[in-house]
Amino acid sequence: MKTAFRSLLTLGVVLAAVAIATAAQDEKKAEAKTLKGDLGCAKCVFKVEGITKCTNAIKVKDGDKSLVYIFDDAGAKEKYHGKICAASAAGSVKGVVSKKDDKLMIKPEKDSVKFD
Numbered sequence: 001m002k003t004a005f006r007s008l009l010t011l012g013v014v015l016a017a018v019a020i021a022t023a024a025q026d027e028k029k030a031e032a033k034t035l036k037g038d039l040g041c042a043k044c045v046f047k048v049e050g051i052t053k054c055t056n057a058i059k060v061k062d063g064d065k066s067l068v069y070i071f072d073d074a075g076a077k078e079k080y081h082g083k084i085c086a087a088s089a090a091g092s093v094k095g096v097v098s099k100k101d102d103k104l105m106i107k108p109e110k111d112s113v114k115f116d
Contacts, residue, residue: 040088090116
């Protein structure tokens, strides 16, 4: 009985180590991208459906269509939000891009939001 318990415990430790290693590799794959376009408020300027609070976004051209990336940040509390709440401004942002609830998202790196 002790041998079976030790075998199961060892197997559990090995599986946990593999899961941790896999998660670490997934984080490394997420590379930062730089997006250039028009910075603006997703609610007030770009009028993104489903957005009910002021939040930051960037609209970029992808061929003949425009894509809006919502910032994963503090929204209206960010120091740059006041400049882009009522009107858009040309600029760029660098961060990790993802998708959440059918919306394109970007997690800006520290001090990566730049105005042209």
